Amino acid sequence: MADNTFMVEIVTPEEILFRDEVQFLVAPGTEGELGILRNHAPLVGALKIGVLRYKDQNGTQKKMAVSGGFMEVVDNVARVLAETAEHGEDIDILRAKAARERAEKRLQARDETINALRAEMALKRAIARLKAAGVE
Ligand code: ATP
Numbered sequence: 001m002a003d004n005t006f007m008v009e010i011v012t013p014e015e016i017l018f019r020d021e022v023q024f025l026v027a028p029g030t031e032g033e034l035g036i037l038r039n040h041a042p043l044v045g046a047l048k049i050g051v052l053r054y055k056d057q058n059g060t061q062k063k064m065a066v067s068g069g070f071m072e073v074v075d076n077v078a079r080v081l082a083e084t085a086e087h088g089e090d091i092d093i094l095r096a097k098a099a100r101e102r103a104e105k106r107l108q109a110r111d112e113t114i115n116a117l118r119a120e121m122a123l124k125r126a127i128a129r130l131k132a133a134g135v136e
Contacts, residue, residue: 025053
């Protein structure tokens with residue numbers, strides 16, 4: 001382990017999506033961004049829908065979309081438990097754009113049979129995916 005890195009694990013109910021040493025991590029905390037470097041103090045925080053960024057061992061910055069969950073940091077291991085998570089390069093951009101459009105239409109319709117909160121969450125997930133994919 002290089003002396004400026006720490007371990008990050010990104011886990012969803014379906015898979016271990018990422019497990020590697022990184023130089024830094026910034027996660028979308030519900031109270032603001034949570035920036036983590038090596039030797040960070042122990043922490044448990046809730047995450048919102050958003051973009052998670054990290055710098056890998058080679059110094060390359062990477063982005064992932066996460067849709068809420070928790071992060072725990074202890075003994076130079078940051079563990080993210082997310083409902084869903086995708087690497088920026090794996091995101092299906094057309095699918096995310098379609099999801100965004102669907103959610104926007106549902107929110108504009110002001111139809112009482114539509115669950116607005118659900119549409120808002122879908123919209124946030126789609127926007128986070130597009131940002132993580134570097135589209136906007
Ligand atoms: P959609 O309406 O397109 O299904 P969604 O926001 O309802 O979007 P989720 O329920 O958050 O989708 O995710 C379901 C599964 O599909 C998860 O495994 C998630 O990682 C994956 N997923 C969702 N959207 C995308 C995307 N644009 N590219 C790649 N994987 C995606």
